[in-house]
Amino acid sequence: MVLPIPNLPFLTSLARSILATVTVGTLALAVGAMLRRWHHDRFDRRVKNLCIHYALTPSTVLEGKYSAQCLARLRTLPLSNLELLLEPLLLRCATAPPLATVLEELCLELGLIDVWQRRILNQFVPISFRDALSSPDGLLHFFPRLRFFLRARSARNLGLLRHQASWPILAKALGDPHPDVQQVALRSLAALREPQSFPTLLDRMEKAVTENHSRLSLHSLKAAMAKFPLSQALQLLPSLRHPHPRVRSVAMEILREMAKREAAGEKALFQHKSVFDRELATLTSDVDPEVRALAAEVIAHLDVALSSSVLPPKLQDRRPCGHSKLAA
Amino acid sequence: MDMWGSLFEHGLIFFNLLILSYFVVGNGVYTALMVISLRAIWIHSRRLAYQGLTELRGSSLAPPVTIIVPAWNEERIIVETVRSALGVDYAPVSVLVVDDGSTDSTLKRLAAVFKLVPTDRIYQPALPTSPVRSFYANPHIPNLLVVHKQRGGKPDALNTGINLCRTPYFCCLDADCILERDSLLRLMDPILTSPRETIVSGGIVRIINGCTGKNGQIVKLGLPRTSLERFQVVEYLRSFLTGRTGWSLLGGTVIVSGALALFQHKAVMEVGGFSADTVTEDMDLIITLRHWAAKNKRDIEMSFTSDPVCWTECPASLAMLSRQRRRWQLGLCQTLRKHRGMLFRRRYGMVGLFSLPFHLYVEGLGTIVEFLGYLLVPLSFFGGLISPALLIILVLLGLAYGGFLSVGAVLLEEMTYRRYPRPRDLLVLLAYGMLENIGYRQLILFFRVEGTLKFLVGSHRWEKVMHKGEALSSGATDLTPASAQGSADKAG
Numbered sequence: 001m002v003l004p005i006p007n008l009p010f011l012t013s014l015a016r017s018i019l020a021t022v023t024v025g026t027l028a029l030a031v032g033a034m035l036r037r038w039h040h041d042r043f044d045r046r047v048k049n050l051c052i053h054y055a056l057t058p059s060t061v062l063e064g065k066y067s068a069q070c071l072a073r074l075r076t077l078p079l080s081n082l083e084l085l086l087e088p089l090l091l092r093c094a095t096a097p098p099l100a101t102v103l104e105e106l107c108l109e110l111g112l113i114d115v116w117q118r119r120i121l122n123q124f125v126p127i128s129f130r131d132a133l134s135s136p137d138g139l140l141h142f143f144p145r146l147r148f149f150l151r152a153r154s155a156r157n158l159g160l161l162r163h164q165a166s167w168p169i170l171a172k173a174l175g176d177p178h179p180d181v182q183q184v185a186l187r188s189l190a191a192l193r194e195p196q197s198f199p200t201l202l203d204r205m206e207k208a209v210t211e212n213h214s215r216l217s218l219h220s221l222k223a224a225m226a227k228f229p230l231s232q233a234l235q236l237l238p239s240l241r242h243p244h245p246r247v248r249s250v251a252m253e254i255l256r257e258m259a260k261r262e263a264a265g266e267k268a269l270f271q272h273k274s275v276f277d278r279e280l281a282t283l284t285s286d287v288d289p290e291v292r293a294l295a296a297e298v299i300a301h302l303d304v305a306l307s308s309s310v311l312p313p314k315l316q317d318r319r320p321c322g323h324s325k326l327a328a
Numbered sequence: 329m330d331m332w333g334s335l336f337e338h339g340l341i342f343f344n345l346l347i348l349s350y351f352v353v354g355n356g357v358y359t360a361l362m363v364i365s366l367r368a369i370w371i372h373s374r375r376l377a378y379q380g381l382t383e384l385r386g387s388s389l390a391p392p393v394t395i396i397v398p399a400w401n402e403e404r405i406i407v408e409t410v411r412s413a414l415g416v417d418y419a420p421v422s423v424l425v426v427d428d429g430s431t432d433s434t435l436k437r438l439a440a441v442f443k444l445v446p447t448d449r450i451y452q453p454a455l456p457t458s459p460v461r462s463f464y465a466n467p468h469i470p471n472l473l474v475v476h477k478q479r480g481g482k483p484d485a486l487n488t489g490i491n492l493c494r495t496p497y498f499c500c501l502d503a504d505c506i507l508e509r510d511s512l513l514r515l516m517d518p519i520l521t522s523p524r525e526t527i528v529s530g531g532i533v534r535i536i537n538g539c540t541g542k543n544g545q546i547v548k549l550g551l552p553r554t555s556l557e558r559f560q561v562v563e564y565l566r567s568f569l570t571g572r573t574g575w576s577l578l579g580g581t582v583i584v585s586g587a588l589a590l591f592q593h594k595a596v597m598e599v600g601g602f603s604a605d606t607v608t609e610d611m612d613l614i615i616t617l618r619h620w621a622a623k624n625k626r627d628i629e630m631s632f633t634s635d636p637v638c639w640t641e642c643p644a645s646l647a648m649l650s651r652q653r654r655r656w657q658l659g660l661c662q663t664l665r666k667h668r669g670m671l672f673r674r675r676y677g678m679v680g681l682f683s684l685p686f687h688l689y690v691e692g693l694g695t696i697v698e699f700l701g702y703l704l705v706p707l708s709f710f711g712g713l714i715s716p717a718l719l720i721i722l723v724l725l726g727l728a729y730g731g732f733l734s735v736g737a738v739l740l741e742e743m744t745y746r747r748y749p750r751p752r753d754l755l756v757l758l759a760y761g762m763l764e765n766i767g768y769r770q771l772i773l774f775f776r777v778e779g780t781l782k783f784l785v786g787s788h789r790w791e792k793v794m795h796k797g798e799a800l801s802s803g804a805t806d807l808t809p810a811s812a813q814g815s816a817d818k819a820g
Contacts, residue, residue, distance in 0.1 A: 015721040019728055026732040030758045033739040037754050040746065094382045137374075149374050156378040183521060184378045208523070219520040223389045257388055 043136060050085045074110060079127060080135035082110060104161040109241040116154035117166055120173050120181070122147070138153045148178035155181060159188025167194040174204060179215040186216060190224035198232045201225050202239060205254075222250060226257035233258055233276070240279060245288040252283065252294035259301035276302065340708045347701040354690040355729050361574030362736045366743075368577045369569060369634055373744040376635065381513050384520065385417060388455075391496045391520075392420035393512060393590070396489030399503035400428040401792070405641070407441045411544030413501060414472060418512040422471040425503075426489045429479030435464075438474055442466050449473070455487040455601040483602035483609040484742050490601050493593055500610070502587040505533070506541060506639040514636035515590040518629075526629040527592040527617060530584030531636030532568040534747065535561045537644065547638055551753050552562050556649065558760045559768040560642040565757075566737035569634055569744075576632035580683030582618070585628065586610030588638035595620070597630075605666055607788065608659025614666045618679050635745065643793055650775045651791035657695065657779025658787065664688050664785075693778045702770070730765030737761070 050056075054070060074082065093100040107113050114196070115125060124141060132138030139151070140146045157171055158166040170192070173185035186204075189197050205221045208214035214221075239251035278303075283295035378393060384390055395413045399406050406425070413423045427435045436442060444464035451460045452712050458480030466474050477488055486500060499515065501507060511531060519526040519695045538552035552558055568585075586609065596602075602609045614630065621628045643649040671688065673680040709719045738757045741747065748754065782789075 011714060012718045012721060015718060015725055019721055019725045022725065022728045022732050026728060026735050026762065029732065029735045029739045030762075033735070033742040033758060036739070037746070037751060038740045056789075078753060152375075153377045180375060180378070184380070187380050187383055190383070214523055217521050217523045219389065223383065223387050223520075226389060253389075261389065 009178070030293045047084055047088070050081065051088070054085065056085055056089065069111060071106075076133065078131040079112075079115065079125065080131050080138045082112065083137075084113070084135050090157055090160050093162075097162075100161050104163055107157075107161060113158070113161070113163055113166070116157050117169050119147075119154040120151050120158075120169050120185070121175075122151065124150070148176075149180055151176065151178070152184045155184040155188050155323045159184070159191040162191055164192055164194060165193050167197045171197050174200065174216070182216055183220060186224045188219055191229040193228050195232060198225070198228055198235050202235060204237060205250060206242065206244075206247055209250060210244055218250065222254055222257075225254045226261075228258065230258040230262045237279065240283060245286070245291060248283070248286065249288060249290045249294065252291050252298065256294050256298050256301065257296050262301070330423060337711065337713065340428070340541045340704060340711060340713055343700065343704050344708055344713070346697055350690065350694050350697045350701075351726070351729075353686075354602060354694060355733070357686055357690070358570065358733050360503070362733060362740075364577050365570045365573040366740060368573050369740055369744050370442045372633065372635070380521075381510065381517065384517060385419070386515055390418070390420060392422070392514065392590075393418065393516070394489070394493040394495045394498045395421060395423045395501050395507075395512075396486060396493065396498050397423065397501050397503050398428055398485035398489065399425055399430065399434055400479070400482070400485070401430045401434060402503040403430070403432045406434050406436055408541065408544050409503050409505060409507075410438065410442070410472070412506045412508075413544075415509060415544050416507055416512045417509045418516065420495075420513060422473070422495070424489050424492055425472075425474045426485040427476045428482070428485040429458075429477060435474070435476055439464055441473075442472060444472075444474055447473075449492075451492065453488075453491045454597065455491055457488045457491065459485050460488060464672050481604055482512075485606045486609070487601040490593065490596060493534075496593055497590055498593055498596075499588070499590045500586050501638065502640065504641055505587050506536060506544060506546065507588070508637045508639070509545065511588065511636040511638060512590075514633060515588075518631040519590070519592075522629055524627060524629045525592075526631050527595040527621075528584055528614065528630040529590040529636075530572070530580075530581075530630075530632045531588045531638060531770060532572075532634050533564060533585050533587045534637055534639050535564055535642045536639035537561075537642055539639065541639075547665065549747055549749065551748060551756055552642075552644075553585055554644065555760070556646070557642055557644055558756065559764050560649075562734050562738065562757060562761045562764055563772075564642075565670060565741050566734050569740040570733065570737050572632050573634055575683060576630070578682075580678040581630045581632055582615055582679060582683050582687060583611045584614050584632060586613075587640055587795055588636065606659050606662035607655050610664065611659065611737045612663045615663060615670065615679070615684075618676060619667065619670060622676050622680075646771075648793045650778070652793045653772055653775035654779040655791045655793075657776040658782050660687065661692055661780060661783035662788075664692050671699045673683045682759050692780070695773065702773075718813060725763065727765045730769055731762040734761035734764050735765055 026136065046227050054074060074085075086103070089099065089103055093103060104113075105171070118125070124147065127138065127141055132141055133307055137149065140149055141209070151173070155170060158170060167189060170185045170189050174182050174189075176182050177184065186201075189201065201224060204216060205218070205225065208216060233255055236251045236255055239247050240255070242248055242251070265308060280295050280299050284292055286292050286295065330649045397406075397409060397413060399409075402409070410423060410425060413421075425438060427438075428819075443466050445466065447463045447465040449463045460475055460477045461475060462476045464476065473492070475488060475492065477485065480488075490498065497516070497519070499512060502790040515529045515531055519529050535552065535557065536546070537557045538550040539546050540548040541551070551561060564584075572581070572583065575583075589610065595615070595617060599613070599616045601613075603612050603616070606612045617628075617630070620626075643652055664684065667684065670680045671684050676684075705714065705719065705722065708714045709716065714722075735758060738754070738761050741757075742754060748757065
């Protein structure tokens with residue numbers, strides 16, 4: 001076999017072109033990195049200046065120090081700037097609930113809640129290119145495929161503010177085409193703890209177990225539902241009787257978390273104990289050992305009348321999983 | 329004589345074509361990975377705005393995790409590592425230090441600082457390991473257990489930890505690493521939010537040299553002082569932000585750094601834990617898990633995210649660097665040989681068809697090809713096969729392309745995490761990115777060739793890299809009972 005001798009002039013010219021492209025590319029990347037740093041620093045300074053200028057700090061907002069004059073000035077700001085200004089305050093809401101109440105009022109006044117609700121429903125207010133450039137997320141408005149970031153952030157904001165009236169929109173967002181929006185909407189619904197949204201979550205949970213094509217993880221659904229108060233437990237009854245053992249087990253787990261929190265908080269005792277007495281007694285004899293074990297834990301937490309009669313015989317449970325939890 | 333001359337000439341042409349193909353495949357794939365990573369990291373950094381770590385932090389449903397720290401002769405840094413592990417911002421965590429028969433004062437340091445006393449535990453090894461000698465604990469730090477065992481190597485120490493692990497997930501942490509407070513939360517997030525079964529979650533390893541630490545946490549970030557360490561900073565950025573992110577998005581992850589990786593306990597037990605067949609037990613385990621998943625038709629996911637961070641000390645001397653790189657190359661070759669049955673097999677998807685062949689060709693055999701290239705390309709020039717212009721252009725192209733990839737990695741860092749806050753640091757990183765291919769790359773290549781030769785002669789020796797532990801020793805203070813109690817309370 002004779003190997004072809006490479007065409008040297010062609011190779012040289014090709015290599016030269018590639019070299020030129022790579023060199024220009026490297027310089028472009030380096031300049032890009034420096035521009036990025038400059039842009040970021042400028043953005044940081046701008047947010048800081050805006051906060052100082054409008055006196056919007058957690059303490060001033062909490063004390064209601066933003067005046068009508070300040071509000072009027074805020075109204076003149078473009079939407080993207082307003083969002084920039086409020087972003088740091090919104091993020092603090094998770095750890096400072098009183099701030100959420102004041103901010104909710106402020107956002108309602110400024111019309112931001114309406115904007116976020118519309119965004120979740122994919123109804124975007126057109127913004128100018130200039131406004132878009134002034135915020136890091138501004139340009140996303142012009143790319144429909146990337147608008148899921150804005151929808152997810154809007155869902156997050158409504159959850160952070162605990163805006164109760166938004167629950168139907170958030171429940172609707174559970175069917176958003178993008179999993180990120182679904183995930184954030186779920187967390188916001190958990191933050192709102194609106195009783196009317198519970199059946200929707202229950203339905204999602206059952207589908208996630210039985211249909212196996214959910215885009216929401218079972219853990220996320222469990223964690224969200226477990227945040228609801230124990231008064232919602234009655235709605236779990238159909239799931240506790242579900243023919244699918246995994247659905248029963250997940251429902252039991254949610255109930256256990258609700259009961260555990262209630263027991264730890266020493267709040268008013270569970271009002272539906274009598275309804276659950278019979279149900280839990282049945283579940284301690286479930287064919288699934290995990291369900292039996294969880295039922296025993298719930299009985300222990302709720303201190304239902306059956307605890308003294310049902311639990312001791314269960315110490316003889318054949319499966320170690322049920323046995324150990326009962327013993328504990 | 330003419331026949332020999334012709335044969336030599338054809339040999340050179342063949343080899344030049346081989347080098348060209350190596351150059352095109354290697355740089356082509358790395359460029360594609362960089363573009364993919366650019367998109368993936370940009371999206372991930374946007375997602376951080378609504379990631380929901382606060383909810384996970386407070387969730388009672390968050391699964392418990394055991395941090396396993398295998399340690400052998402790590403007296404300089406082990407206390408800080410354990411301190412950082414105890415200080416993670418994840419409630420249901422326990423820390424298990426496996427002292428693998430250290431001959432220095434690793435155990436003594438731990439016992440003194442954490443006020444450990446001997447305790448009795450039942451040890452039933454589901455995975456075979458060297459005998460365990462004793463257990464140490466402190467009743468005031470209930471989530472810390474130290475196991476002292478007979479020396480058996482790192483995989484053996486990890487398997488001891490896995491045997492003692494009672495949680496559904498465990499996190500491997502090298503004894504010379506400092507874990508960031510929210511790393512575990514960030515590692516758990518993809519596991520808990522993905523509707524698919526995620527059995528591995530890996531994070532990024534960053535270089536601690538030049539930073540200042542205190543009480544197991546980094547308090548001041550900075551770049552190292554020497555060029556050798558700075559080149560490694562750029563190299564790590566390229567490797568993690570470009571390579572691993574890209575492969576993860578393509579579903580072709582074969583390497584998750586064992587310095588910081590979270591595993592599903594059940595899955596690892598099913599494959600028999602870490603194997604001592606290779607000196608890179610982390611890569612070996614990942615590929616074994618891939619093999620197991622394909623064999624059992626399990627729809628699993630292996631996640632790599634670039635925001636969970638652990639900080640490690642990189643070698644500051646050439647001697648230590650050579651040891652480290654020889655070991656990595658030896659381990660790569662051993663692992664590729666062990667799993668050669670997966671190469672070019674459709675059953676293993678992206679890993680079998682693309683990722684492993686790429687690692688074999690570019691990272692494995694490519695080392696020898698590149699090394700010989702440095703000898704044979706000049707020979708071709710002197711033989712008249714390559715014109716002076718082409719020689720110069722090819723050399724410049726090789727250097728420029730390497731610089732392009734490194735600068736790209738620095739840009740990725742700048743677009744996302746900006747860990748180095750000073751503008752000067754950015755300029756330094758860019759400069760080192762451009763210069764990395766002049767001298768440093770050739771040096772690393774030489775160590776890798778040594779590693780490949782070690783593999784060819786059948787060596788299996790683990791070369792220990794000794795660390796100075798300077799970054800943390802300066803600001804370190806002993807853990808007072810109060811702060812120890814604080815850690816324990818936090819950990820539940």
